[in-house]
Amino acid sequence: MQAEAIDISFKTELLSLYQQMYLIREFEERSGEMYTRGHIRGFLHLYSGQEAIAVGAISTLEDRDYVVTHYRDHGHALARGMDPKHAMAELFGKATGSSKGKGGSMHLFQASRNFYGGHAIVAGHLPLAAGLALAARYKNTGGVALVFLGDGSVNEGEFHETMNLAAVWNLPLVFLLENNLYGMGTAVGRAHARGGDFDMAGAPYGIACAVVDGMDVLAVREVARAAIEKTRAGNGPAYIEAKTFRFRGHSLADPVNYRSHEEEMEWRKKDPISLLGDRLLQQDLTTELELLEIRETQDDVVREAIRFAEESPEPTEDELFTDIYA
Amino acid sequence: MPEINIRDALQMGHHEALENDPDVLIMGEDIGAYGGAYSVTAGLLDEFGPERVRDTPISEAAFVGAGIGAAVGGLKPIVEYMNLNFALLAFDQMINIGASLRYMSGGQVSVPIVYRAPTGGGIQLAATHSRSYENWLAAIPGMKVVAPSTPADALGLLRSSLLDPDPVLMVEHVLMYQQKGFVPDEHFIVPIGLADIKRPGSDLTIVSYHHAMVTAMEVADKLAARDVSAEVIDLRTLRPLDMPTVITSVKKTNRVLLLEENLKTGGIMGEIAAQIQENAFDFLDGPVVRVGAEDVPHPYNRGLEQSMIPSADKAIAAVSAAYGI
Numbered sequence: 001m002q003a004e005a006i007d008i009s010f011k012t013e014l015l016s017l018y019q020q021m022y023l024i025r026e027f028e029e030r031s032g033e034m035y036t037r038g039h040i041r042g043f044l045h046l047y048s049g050q051e052a053i054a055v056g057a058i059s060t061l062e063d064r065d066y067v068v069t070h071y072r073d074h075g076h077a078l079a080r081g082m083d084p085k086h087a088m089a090e091l092f093g094k095a096t097g098s099s100k101g102k103g104g105s106m107h108l109f110q111a112s113r114n115f116y117g118g119h120a121i122v123a124g125h126l127p128l129a130a131g132l133a134l135a136a137r138y139k140n141t142g143g144v145a146l147v148f149l150g151d152g153s154v155n156e157g158e159f160h161e162t163m164n165l166a167a168v169w170n171l172p173l174v175f176l177l178e179n180n181l182y183g184m185g186t187a188v189g190r191a192h193a194r195g196g197d198f199d200m201a202g203a204p205y206g207i208a209c210a211v212v213d214g215m216d217v218l219a220v221r222e223v224a225r226a227a228i229e230k231t232r233a234g235n236g237p238a239y240i241e242a243k244t245f246r247f248r249g250h251s252l253a254d255p256v257n258y259r260s261h262e263e264e265m266e267w268r269k270k271d272p273i274s275l276l277g278d279r280l281l282q283q284d285l286t287t288e289l290e291l292l293e294i295r296e297t298q299d300d301v302v303r304e305a306i307r308f309a310e311e312s313p314e315p316t317e318d319e320l321f322t323d324i325y326a
Numbered sequence: 327m328p329e330i331n332i333r334d335a336l337q338m339g340h341h342e343a344l345e346n347d348p349d350v351l352i353m354g355e356d357i358g359a360y361g362g363a364y365s366v367t368a369g370l371l372d373e374f375g376p377e378r379v380r381d382t383p384i385s386e387a388a389f390v391g392a393g394i395g396a397a398v399g400g401l402k403p404i405v406e407y408m409n410l411n412f413a414l415l416a417f418d419q420m421i422n423i424g425a426s427l428r429y430m431s432g433g434q435v436s437v438p439i440v441y442r443a444p445t446g447g448g449i450q451l452a453a454t455h456s457r458s459y460e461n462w463l464a465a466i467p468g469m470k471v472v473a474p475s476t477p478a479d480a481l482g483l484l485r486s487s488l489l490d491p492d493p494v495l496m497v498e499h500v501l502m503y504q505q506k507g508f509v510p511d512e513h514f515i516v517p518i519g520l521a522d523i524k525r526p527g528s529d530l531t532i533v534s535y536h537h538a539m540v541t542a543m544e545v546a547d548k549l550a551a552r553d554v555s556a557e558v559i560d561l562r563t564l565r566p567l568d569m570p571t572v573i574t575s576v577k578k579t580n581r582v583l584l585l586e587e588n589l590k591t592g593g594i595m596g597e598i599a600a601q602i603q604e605n606a607f608d609f610l611d612g613p614v615v616r617v618g619a620e621d622v623p624h625p626y627n628r629g630l631e632q633s634m635i636p637s638a639d640k641a642i643a644a645v646s647a648a649y650g651i
């Protein structure tokens with residue numbers, strides 16, 4: 001009886017991971033279309049291919065924990081529970097968007113869920129995450145901060161300064177590096193002293209390091225859970241490198257002529273969503289029909305989000321001058 | 327030469343610099359294989375190789391500082407920022423080192439470096455990617471700052487910047503790379519520190535620069551329809567400022583509109599307004615009119631961003647209110 005209950009909740013959890021990853025993929029691909037049609041402007045960076053990282057890691061967090069990320073942020077926002085309607089409306093620049101249309105795709109925030117952005121200056125968000133971790137520890141909330149970063153940010157001083165500070169102050173902070181092999185048009189090996197080997201990036205600061213297959217949501221979840229437990233227990237910061245690939249260009253403005261189609265196809269074979277789906281099917285934890293239903297429901301969620309964004313009003317002109325000061 | 331755009335003019339200027347001077351090298355993020363965020367350096371890596379067209383890690387403080395060091399060591403680096411907003415990470419290098427070495431060393435050390443950076447709002451990149459900090463750098467002794475608004479000025483100022491023994495920042499407005507214009511066939515330069523009267527007139531002086539020049543010309547056109555003749559001055563250089571050209575014009579027209587896209591508070595036009603009242607107070611028919619962007623961070627939403635950036639109609643309304651024209 002009890003074993004069965006555990007099984008069911010385990011199965012529900014796994015299907016929830018599948019559902020979240022599929023939601024993000026669908027949200028991203030439809031956003032891309034909306035950009036092409038001119039509904040979304042500015043820069044749009046899609047998360048397609050990397051879903052397992054945000055979903056796997058954030059699934060292990062508690063409400064009191066903080067999440068901070070960079071500009072490729074839709075996946076993290078959705079995994080943290082942002083309503084897709086509010087995310088899409090922000091991409092459309094509408095008054096109903098998460099930042100009332102003022103921040104756009106690169107600057108999503110939802111303070112009520114301890115989701116503190118959405119930051120478009122490479123590595124600029126890392127000190128902020130350290131400060132949130134400091135606040136959590138100082139106030140004894142038991143919370144930790146989880147910060148996502150790109151491989152490119154390892155080359156900025158803020159990365160090294162924040163790692164050092166977090167170690168010196170023993171902060172409850174987990175760095176989760178999403179190594180998608182490129183920083184814009186630059187392959188990691190061309191810009192990084194160790195040729196893009198980021199596995200030990202925390203080591204110079206005495207920070208425990210782990211590496212994980214970023215296409216495998218369950219692996220990400222296990223590694224993230226261990227790191228978060230460790231840092232929550234007061235053992236100081238942790239660092240994880242997740243190996244992944246972005247299926248799309250850097251942004252929608254990127255013609256992607258710096259990497260081969262074959263490379264992309266190889267990685268698409270490891271699609272994190274099909275990977276989990278196939279595994280669940282093999283273990284008889286689900287059926288094709290059940291997965292199809294999940295996908296169709298999420299298709300509707302995204303359709304509804306787009307409809308909501310389209311029908312939402314533009315911000316009124318007085319909004320230009322609000323939110324600068326309290 | 328047929329009409330070309332600012333991007334092409336800059337690309338030509340880089341090509342010619344690499345060809346003519348073996349000490350010139352270019353560095354920046356994604357300027358090589360990717361060809362530059364705005365394609366200014368497209369094709370140069372293939373032709374000149376990775377020693378001279380250097381892709382950098384995303385490490386602004388390091389590669390800008392290294393550019394300064396290379397300049398001190400006798401090279402002529404052109405350092406491209408992907409966007410002027412990212413220069414904030416290297417302000418320490420540009421100001422405390424690049425702009426200070428000559429003075430601190432009592433004249434022993436030269437820093438002949440050229441920084442280039444896209445800047446400006448208007449393409450919905452929101453607060454972190456749209457600000458223009460050229461006025462901040464133009465407040466630094468030891469820096470020179472140029473801001474072309476035509477292809478000929480872009481090429482001519484790039485040539486002058488490369489000949490200059492001191493650090494020069496060229497800002498390039500993101501909305502102007504496609505701006506077309508004639509570029510002389512014969513070799514020419516545009517001296518740093520020289521403004522340009524882009525349109526002569528007698529009733530009102532308009533002082534502007536960069537993309538606000540497009541608005542300034544629109545203002546002049548609309549005023550012409552009301553029989554008001556506006557003289558439009560393109561500053562082209564923000565430091566050192568060409569105040570003689572401005573003052574001479576104001577003494578002739580007795581009215582002045584200072585128009586910029588940058589935030590009004592702390593903008594370069596505040597400095598120019600002060601210098602006008604110091605040097606031409608008795609010639610003014612009314613207060614100096616100053617129009618700039620609203621003092622807010624750039625919003626993402628298109629309508630909000632457009633209402634933040636000054637329009638021709640807003641500028642004309644301000645001129646009418648001050649001078650009754």
Ligand SMILES: Cc1ncc(C[n+]2csc(CCOP(=O)(O)OP(=O)(O)O)c2C)c(N)n1
Nearest residue numbers: 072120121122150151152153182183184412
């Ligand atoms: C300080 C700074 N420099 C440059 C940029 C321009 N830029 C934006 S994203 C990017 C590449 C970052 O790559 P990575 O960290 O690997 O993240 P990914 O895009 O792969 O997710 C660059 C150079 C920036 N936003 N901020």
Ligand SMILES: [Mg+2]
Nearest residue numbers: 150151182183
């Ligand atoms: Mg990357």
